Amino acid sequence: MSEISSIQRVEFQDRVRTALNDVNLQRAMAKAKSGFVDKRLEAKSALPEFDQIRDAARDIKDHVLSNLDTYLELYEEKVIENGGHVHWARDAEEACSIIAEICKASGARTVTKGKSMVSEEMYLNPALEAVGMEVVETDLGEYIVQLAGETPSHIIAPAVHKTREQITDLFHEHHSPLGYTDRVTQREALVNEARSVLRERFVSADVGITGANFLVAETGANVIVTNEGNGDLTSSLPKVHIVTAGIEKVIPSLEDLSVLLRVLARSATGQEFSAYTSIYSGPRRPEDGEGPEAYHVVLLDNGRSSMLGGDYQSMLRCIRCGACLNHCPVYGAIGGHAYGWIYPGPMGSVLTPLLNGFDSAVDLPNACTLNGRCKEVCPVHIPLSDLLLKHRTEQHERKLTSATSRWILTAWTWLVRRPRFYQAVMAIPLWTMNRISRGSGRLRWIPFGRGWTDTRDFPVPSRKSFLRQWYSQEKGHE
């Protein structure tokens, strides 16, 4: 095992252990677990055309991806026509410096943000703080996470790992200095308190930064979907609106948008439609009585263009609905932070090695049982578990896996391919295990199997393998 990957392995396994032992996390995750799953199923069942719409959604995304250069140009043309600016960033650093420049040039001091995973991917908040901006997250979940000094643990429910008690403590600590000295514990009161604290922020912000669920080439618009309305306040109130988006977010027309919206909310939260779906094109017009004076879009590549045309292109269809996280048993057990980067769950395990480098996250594609539930629910039919397997193959070929494990696999294959010898060799552990178990039917310890036997018994193998019994009993079988 190379040194890097062995360190990572330890780190990953440590994070997993911490997560599994974190009482609050486990309580929060247990609460969230079935909600998302049940609601999605309900929404899906209520729409007989759901699977056909999924197919259409996949086809739209595929069509765009195979013409991405042209669609980006068409989109850009429209944004400029609307009076907006388009900036292109090859990587996170470039994106951050573009955004920091815009903020500085407009004399901004405070920035409000609507939820944007791509800005997390860029590490935008620290970059802006470094140039003296005060950055406030406005999505309630993201705000909670910001107060806690953490990153989101879920791509659509950033604070899914926090219990109400933890949120109470956070609000009390951070809002007391603002005059909210009562310690509120009820959900409604917590939401109200955040509402009134954040209101001040919305109206006083100089720059608003949002992400984009989609970019529409037809009109040069960015689309944001929220339930809270925070994205809209962020887009409309400050005098500068900056949109951050990955280059794969562009779609052709408003009709295409309708198709994608029909699967997005249903897959994400089980809603038919989110409360606010907003389509913003450019800065305020002459006839407008309000709205930002300047509108910027920052398109981020950060490894995406290299994913096109290859085995992982389908990952670029992702509409960040979070369904794969909600249905992943591993995610449900360890939560989002254990994954080590901002994209958790199945989509993260596929994406992180692609965006951050193959040797940056050797564990992620392996820490999966390949149960395929993610692939089953993905609204744009990304074959997530197949892509994880592809990663494993790639790791094997790049020798990112340990030499020992590769050697064991080869030796084992050698044995498996010699069935008679295999039977003879296997007779030894069968005999031994039966001796040791003394008819108890189970083993409490097996060599090299502590991972199993620390928490589970191992059912004792048969005295004699099936094939040996078959061929000795019935000579006719020979």
Add this chain to the structure above:
Amino acid sequence: MSEARLEILNNIRKSLTAGEPKTSQRTSELRARLKYTAPQIQPGFTDDNLTRFCEKHVAVHGTYEFIKLVDIEAAVLKYLQGLDIDPQIHLGAGPCLDQVKWSEGVFTYKKSADKNTRVAVSEAFAAVAETGTLVMCSGSDLLPSHNFLPDDHIVIVDCDRIVRYQEDVWPLLRTGDHFPQRAINLITGPSKTGDIEQTIQYGAHGPRRLHVLIVKD
């Protein structure tokens, strides 16, 4: 343009077509696709538009009543009275709303909402039966802050402007003035959040209540 732009686009082309330069034919084909887009698969439902709209609007915690054009003011005042709110209204515009002559004693403001705004009265550009969605556009006297800052948002919907599917809105917008407007807000129910314990709580950042007056003469 910028070096980054060139590099990204080249990289995309390299990945997609082994570096083949794009043809003007492909560009015009795709341009054409943008111009003539037909709706794709849509959910079937049998209810008429009005019934469906009302049902879906209620399902997301909206409230509504049917009124006559001449009764808009009365309906607004009755609603506000019911909530014990002074008749101070941030006012939008629209074919129905513009016909209302507000009585003395009702204060109307044609300006942006602010953090203390209690009530806004707007008129929807259109509404979508499929999802119970209101379509609001920005424009002269149409201020998006009215959609998001007040506690109570009252929206007038002309019964004839309720279309069946979302896709039916797009041609209306395209053939109207000022398309694309800076802001097209599709609003489906009042503001809400599930960020605390994944349990829905209404009135997150936007309106706590969304009341629709359906004008049917």
Add this chain to the structure above:
Amino acid sequence: MRIGSVISILMKTHQSNSPITVGLFVTCLADLIRPQVAFAAVSLLESAQCEVRVPRGQSCCGQPALNSGDRANSIEIAKQVITEFSDVDYVVVPSGSCADTLKNKYPTLFSKDMRWARRAQKLADKTWELTKFLFEKVELKGIDAALDGVCTYHDSCTGLRELLIYEQPRELLKQVKGLRLKELKDSNVCCGFGGLFSLKYSDISTHLVSDKCTEICNSDADMVLGGDLGCLLNIAGRLRRDNKKARVFHIAEVLAGMTDGPAIGDPEESE
């Protein structure tokens, strides 16, 4: 027309005269750990008038290599299985995940080798998971088994999602006298086995199997059944460690009436 129909009648008679031959792919877990599953499969197939063959040159389908991304070794194993099972009409596998390996994974291994790709496809086309084969292909009726008790069923992931196995075991179990099936909450959620995953990421695996066992206990069933030995070993191992009452059997054992002996992980009968 006439000649055609005569020929087809002749062919039908010919087919019904010579029984279909089924190659049993035993799977390494059934072979080494629970031979009774394979004996049960043989008995069920024979009662469906199949001629069962057990090619001697079989051992494992190669999932450990395949799921570790080791294509080269997977290819070696696949070739062996393809060869061993080349002259039977059908290949039947008492495991969803191993059946899926033969059916859906082998054909992807030979993208550069047309000859082997064709052979892999031929194997794929005739490979069936046991319950699916019994229910859909040979429409097995008259199962002669009885079991007095409440059972619950765990749907193993690969069978469920790749081979769409859900109704088949339930329908077959309806034929078992006295058996009452009680659905398991989250029966479609992974038990945390995942082959080598259960060893490499044992903490996560344990968490998942504990959740599974909690649901099994909540169901208050006497027995938990499934179609994949891997999952069943995992579940049985956890239930036994916690001294829970539910006993674990492979569905083939139940359908074949072989539930008198010890369940998976249970002590042998005192002699």
